Amino acid sequence: MILPIVKYGDPVLAKKATPVTEFNEELRQLVENMFETMYAAPGVGLAAPQVNVSKRLFVMDCSGGKNPEEKIVLINPEIISIEGKQTGDEGCLSFPNIYFEVTRPKRLIAKAFNVEGKEFTIDAMDLTARCIAHENDHLDGELFIKYLGPIKRELVMRKIKKRIKLGDWK
Numbered sequence: 001m002i003l004p005i006v007k008y009g010d011p012v013l014a015k016k017a018t019p020v021t022e023f024n025e026e027l028r029q030l031v032e033n034m035f036e037t038m039y040a041a042p043g044v045g046l047a048a049p050q051v052n053v054s055k056r057l058f059v060m061d062c063s064g065g066k067n068p069e070e071k072i073v074l075i076n077p078e079i080i081s082i083e084g085k086q087t088g089d090e091g092c093l094s095f096p097n098i099y100f101e102v103t104r105p106k107r108l109i110a111k112a113f114n115v116e117g118k119e120f121t122i123d124a125m126d127l128t129a130r131c132i133a134h135e136n137d138h139l140d141g142e143l144f145i146k147y148l149g150p151i152k153r154e155l156v157m158r159k160i161k162k163r164i165k166l167g168d169w170k
Protein backbone atom coordinates (compact mmCIF):
# COMPACT_ATOMS: atom_id res chain seq x y z
CA MET A 1 0.00 0.00 0.00
CA ILE A 2 1.34 3.47 -0.89
CA LEU A 3 1.49 5.67 2.21
CA PRO A 4 1.21 9.48 2.31
CA ILE A 5 4.65 11.12 2.62
CA VAL A 6 4.80 13.74 5.39
CA LYS A 7 6.03 17.17 4.22
CA TYR A 8 8.29 19.64 6.03
CA GLY A 9 6.37 21.47 8.74
CA ASP A 10 4.98 18.31 10.33
CA PRO A 11 6.48 17.87 13.83
CA VAL A 12 7.11 14.13 13.28
CA LEU A 13 10.02 15.06 10.99
CA ALA A 14 11.73 17.03 13.76
CA LYS A 15 11.49 14.27 16.41
CA LYS A 16 14.17 11.75 17.34
CA ALA A 17 12.62 8.40 16.39
CA THR A 18 12.49 5.50 18.85
CA PRO A 19 14.22 2.13 18.36
CA VAL A 20 12.28 -0.81 16.89
CA THR A 21 11.71 -3.51 19.52
CA GLU A 22 9.14 -5.83 17.90
CA PHE A 23 10.28 -7.80 14.81
CA ASN A 24 6.81 -9.01 13.85
CA GLU A 25 4.25 -9.12 11.00
CA GLU A 26 3.28 -5.48 11.59
CA LEU A 27 6.92 -4.45 11.01
CA ARG A 28 7.13 -6.58 7.86
CA GLN A 29 3.95 -4.92 6.52
CA LEU A 30 5.31 -1.42 7.29
CA VAL A 31 8.60 -2.20 5.49
CA GLU A 32 6.72 -3.52 2.44
CA ASN A 33 4.54 -0.39 2.35
CA MET A 34 7.62 1.84 2.70
CA PHE A 35 9.34 0.17 -0.27
CA GLU A 36 6.17 0.51 -2.37
CA THR A 37 5.86 4.19 -1.35
CA MET A 38 9.56 4.86 -2.08
CA TYR A 39 9.46 3.29 -5.58
CA ALA A 40 6.25 5.17 -6.40
CA ALA A 41 7.64 8.57 -5.30
CA PRO A 42 10.18 7.83 -6.90
CA GLY A 43 13.07 7.90 -4.50
CA VAL A 44 16.13 5.86 -3.57
CA GLY A 45 15.49 6.07 0.16
CA LEU A 46 12.63 6.62 2.60
CA ALA A 47 12.69 6.90 6.41
CA ALA A 48 9.81 5.79 8.68
CA PRO A 49 9.20 9.31 10.09
CA GLN A 50 8.44 10.39 6.50
CA VAL A 51 5.39 8.11 6.58
CA ASN A 52 4.46 9.38 10.03
CA VAL A 53 6.02 6.47 11.97
CA SER A 54 8.55 7.73 14.52
CA LYS A 55 10.60 4.53 14.53
CA ARG A 56 14.30 3.99 13.71
CA LEU A 57 14.19 2.34 10.30
CA PHE A 58 14.54 3.28 6.64
CA VAL A 59 14.38 1.54 3.28
CA MET A 60 16.81 2.13 0.44
CA ASP A 61 17.39 0.99 -3.14
CA CYS A 62 19.92 3.07 -5.05
CA SER A 63 19.44 0.86 -8.12
CA GLY A 64 15.88 2.16 -8.48
CA GLY A 65 14.53 -1.38 -8.41
CA LYS A 66 16.97 -2.76 -11.01
CA ASN A 67 19.19 -4.74 -8.61
CA PRO A 68 17.43 -6.76 -5.85
CA GLU A 69 20.70 -6.83 -3.84
CA GLU A 70 20.40 -3.06 -3.37
CA LYS A 71 16.91 -3.31 -1.89
CA ILE A 72 17.81 -2.96 1.79
CA VAL A 73 16.00 -2.11 5.02
CA LEU A 74 18.10 -0.76 7.90
CA ILE A 75 16.49 -1.11 11.33
CA ASN A 76 18.04 0.60 14.38
CA PRO A 77 21.04 1.63 12.23
CA GLU A 78 24.31 2.86 13.74
CA ILE A 79 26.96 4.63 11.69
CA ILE A 80 30.26 2.99 12.66
CA SER A 81 32.71 5.01 10.54
CA ILE A 82 32.83 7.71 7.87
CA GLU A 83 35.59 8.54 5.41
CA GLY A 84 36.23 11.29 2.86
CA LYS A 85 33.79 13.76 1.38
CA GLN A 86 31.44 14.05 -1.57
CA THR A 87 29.46 17.09 -2.67
CA GLY A 88 26.35 16.79 -4.82
CA ASP A 89 22.74 17.84 -5.26
CA GLU A 90 20.18 16.35 -2.93
CA GLY A 91 16.42 16.27 -2.91
CA CYS A 92 14.12 15.12 -0.11
CA LEU A 93 10.66 13.63 -0.51
CA SER A 94 9.51 15.78 2.39
CA PHE A 95 10.63 18.93 0.50
CA PRO A 96 9.03 18.58 -2.94
CA ASN A 97 11.02 20.19 -5.78
CA ILE A 98 13.66 21.64 -3.47
CA TYR A 99 17.23 20.70 -4.48
CA PHE A 100 20.60 21.96 -3.38
CA GLU A 101 24.19 20.88 -2.87
CA VAL A 102 25.05 18.91 0.27
CA THR A 103 28.44 17.57 1.32
CA ARG A 104 28.34 14.06 2.77
CA PRO A 105 30.86 11.30 3.60
CA LYS A 106 32.28 9.56 0.49
CA ARG A 107 32.29 6.24 2.34
CA LEU A 108 30.30 5.09 5.34
CA ILE A 109 30.15 1.84 7.33
CA ALA A 110 26.93 1.17 9.25
CA LYS A 111 25.55 -1.63 11.40
CA ALA A 112 21.80 -2.37 11.41
CA PHE A 113 19.20 -5.13 11.79
CA ASN A 114 17.18 -6.64 8.96
CA VAL A 115 13.46 -7.32 9.14
CA GLU A 116 14.12 -10.74 10.74
CA GLY A 117 16.09 -9.04 13.52
CA LYS A 118 19.46 -10.27 12.22
CA GLU A 119 22.36 -7.82 12.58
CA PHE A 120 24.42 -6.92 9.47
CA THR A 121 27.09 -4.44 8.40
CA ILE A 122 27.08 -2.35 5.22
CA ASP A 123 30.14 -0.67 3.71
CA ALA A 124 28.79 2.00 1.34
CA MET A 125 30.27 4.49 -1.11
CA ASP A 126 28.95 7.40 -3.23
CA LEU A 127 25.14 7.54 -3.66
CA THR A 128 24.53 4.67 -1.20
CA ALA A 129 26.67 6.38 1.44
CA ARG A 130 24.83 9.64 0.75
CA CYS A 131 21.46 7.96 1.05
CA ILE A 132 22.32 6.25 4.37
CA ALA A 133 23.58 9.57 5.78
CA HIS A 134 20.44 11.39 4.57
CA GLU A 135 18.05 8.73 5.94
CA ASN A 136 19.90 8.35 9.24
CA ASP A 137 19.53 12.11 9.72
CA HIS A 138 15.75 11.67 9.35
CA LEU A 139 15.78 9.21 12.30
CA ASP A 140 17.35 11.94 14.44
CA GLY A 141 14.87 14.58 13.31
CA GLU A 142 17.64 16.26 11.26
CA LEU A 143 16.62 17.62 7.83
CA PHE A 144 18.91 18.43 4.94
CA ILE A 145 18.17 22.17 5.18
CA LYS A 146 20.48 22.08 8.21
CA TYR A 147 23.40 21.97 5.74
CA LEU A 148 22.39 25.27 4.12
CA GLY A 149 24.13 28.52 5.06
CA PRO A 150 21.92 31.17 6.73
CA ILE A 151 21.30 33.20 3.56
CA LYS A 152 20.37 30.23 1.33
CA ARG A 153 18.30 28.73 4.13
CA GLU A 154 16.31 31.95 4.48
CA LEU A 155 15.68 31.93 0.71
CA VAL A 156 14.52 28.28 0.78
CA MET A 157 12.29 28.86 3.83
CA ARG A 158 10.69 31.88 2.15
CA LYS A 159 10.03 29.76 -0.98
CA ILE A 160 8.49 26.98 1.14
CA LYS A 161 6.28 29.40 3.14
CA LYS A 162 5.02 30.91 -0.15
CA ARG A 163 4.21 27.45 -1.55
CA ILE A 164 2.43 26.39 1.65
CA LYS A 165 0.36 29.62 1.42
CA LEU A 166 -0.50 28.84 -2.21
CA GLY A 167 -1.50 25.30 -1.24
CA ASP A 168 1.37 23.98 -3.34
CA TRP A 169 3.17 21.93 -0.65
CA LYS A 170 2.10 18.38 -1.17
Ligand code: K2U
Pocket: 042, 043, 044, 045, 046, 047, 089, 090, 091, 092, 093, 094, 127, 130, 131, 134, 135, 138
Ligand atom coordinates in the same frame (compact mmCIF):
# COMPACT_ATOMS: atom_id res chain seq x y z
O1 K2U B 1 14.75 10.72 2.46
C1 K2U B 1 14.28 11.11 1.41
O2 K2U B 1 13.66 12.17 1.30
C2 K2U B 1 14.51 10.29 0.19
C3 K2U B 1 15.54 10.89 -0.68
C4 K2U B 1 16.84 10.30 -0.20
C5 K2U B 1 18.06 10.74 -0.90
C6 K2U B 1 18.39 12.08 -1.02
C7 K2U B 1 19.55 12.43 -1.67
C8 K2U B 1 20.39 11.47 -2.19
C9 K2U B 1 20.06 10.14 -2.05
C10 K2U B 1 18.89 9.78 -1.40
C11 K2U B 1 15.02 10.63 -2.07
O3 K2U B 1 15.47 9.45 -2.56
S1 K2U B 1 15.24 12.01 -3.07
C12 K2U B 1 15.00 11.51 -4.64
C13 K2U B 1 16.22 10.98 -5.30
C14 K2U B 1 16.02 10.19 -6.37
C15 K2U B 1 17.10 9.69 -7.06
C16 K2U B 1 18.41 10.01 -6.68
C17 K2U B 1 18.61 10.81 -5.59
C18 K2U B 1 17.51 11.31 -4.89
Ligand code: ZN
Pocket: 091, 092, 093, 094, 134, 138
Ligand atom coordinates in the same frame (compact mmCIF):
# COMPACT_ATOMS: atom_id res chain seq x y z
ZN1 ZN C 1 14.69 13.19 3.03
